[in-house]
Amino acid sequence: MTRNDKEPGSAVSVRGLVKHYGETKALDGVDLEVREGTVMGVLGPNGAGKTTLVRILSTLLAPTAGQATVAGYDVVRQPRQLRRVIGLTGQYASVDEKLPGWENLYLIGRLLDLPRKEARARADELLERFSLTEAARRPVSTYSGGMRRRLDLAASMIGRPAVLYLDEPTTGLDPRTRNEVWDEVKRLVGDGVTVLLTTQYMEEAEQLASELTVVDRGKVIASGGIEQLKAKVGGRTLRIRPADPLQLRPLADTLDAQGITGLAGTVVDTERGAVLVPVLSDEQLTAVVGSVTARGITISSISTELPSLDEVFLSLTGHRAGAPQDAVPAETHEEAVAV
């Protein structure tokens, strides 16, 4: 039961993690460091290896190679100690549909060796905290999507975990419910829980994470502070829609010629008839608007938004998120990995 305190302050430490399923490389040498008390967002498209990573870190899956420790415990050699310090909220609510909410929490409490009285008290307490007291005695199958996720979070918190894994916690939720879940996660973070969050949404990462690791096809393609990465991909994206769709190309050319935009360059979204312009600062934004006006192009709408996962990928790797490997020239990909 010795803890390997080799890196104080590091709650999760992953080194060269590899997982192969036959020919498929779900993880292809991932390094990751989550400092205690922070939220690490792991951003990537479907099939990037996010869930595989979480499953290895929660001992549900054995790695093919590499090392990973959580709170100092090795995922392969000390699974039992490790399980005691983690909480897991999966992509699909991992609660028992047929049991009432309270029973779900009581069950987990008992499985975590809490004495009956304490397990009962903890169940009550967490239901209260996640605003589920009224639904405590109803089977989970009658819960709404948001209630389920909240119960799922509550279940993950019973053992007061040092590290909480949130595997795409809001996938499939409507925007209102998503905000609800975000608020709960923020409260947990406020209490000092270390969180490893996987997500497909830049917005979610920005809302919750302080640091970000971008993964694609089992590899880390970028990592760092969220502000840093946002600057890299163009802090915001300006979506400009000309009144006349024929003006799309000239508009993009004008902006490119001016050279005032962010690193990623402009992207023409012909489907929605808009030009996407990454901008790094308010000054750039103003300059862009200025040059559009100077050119005399009529605009029907203009809005700023966070870069989508697609745009993040485009600017980091030069290919769209989740694009098939052979669609990308090998060179471009090599460059991207070096980012």
Added chain:
Amino acid sequence: MSATTLSTDLRADARIPLRAHVRHTGALVRRNLLWIRQDPESMFDAVLFPIVFTLLFVYVFGGSIGQSLGGGQEAYVQYIVPGLMAMMGMNMAQGVGTGFNQDFNTGVMDRFRSLPIGRGSVLFAKISVEMMRMLIATAILLVVGVLVGFDITHWPGLFAAVGLSAVFGSALMWIFLTLGVVMKNAQSVQAMGFLVLMPLQFGSSIFAPPQSMPGWLQNFTEYNPLSSLADAARGLMVGGPVADDLWMTLGWSVGITAVMAPIAIHKFRTKT
């Protein structure tokens, strides 16, 4: 799966104190019992199966098969009730596999497996609850049996027979739990169970004495553990030779459990 990983599993489970194991299993038994309370219809099979089968066999086949037993329907009642008891264990065991498979396809199993509990606890709990269902079904079978004329002459033997079916049934459950873990969906578990069980059930001395069967089939029934169980139960409940069949059944039970329980636990542990 190699022998070393298997022994690692067992050692890992052994590090958990027995009392913790019992507590975890107890908590999970409670979960399974709450399911029944939430969904009483899941008890239908345990309740209806013994009633329907007893009535069917006694009134449909009882007259004719009874004649070959040197009596009539009354003789067949004495023959079929212990036989159905043996069959019950098997049918309940099959249900374990499908139920467990459905359970597995929900996220809750991931949570259990990411908790610091023995890998076996989830399986032991499932088996305990199924044993309770099996005992309820057996009690109903005996009541219906008595109503249609079954004569219990030997009470200690009756309890011994119930115990023996339970032991054998629990051994079979490990096979079906393994199927439940390994196979992709509940339908395939059910189909697989059906394919294996039908020949075993009917190619045995459960429903009819094998004397009138062709020679090759008689050989099969002789080595069919279900025949041993049915004959042992018969001997214990209504009198007759017991020892050989009793040892045979216990041997099969121990053998199946010794092989299948570690495999089931290992498959459960390493399921991705």
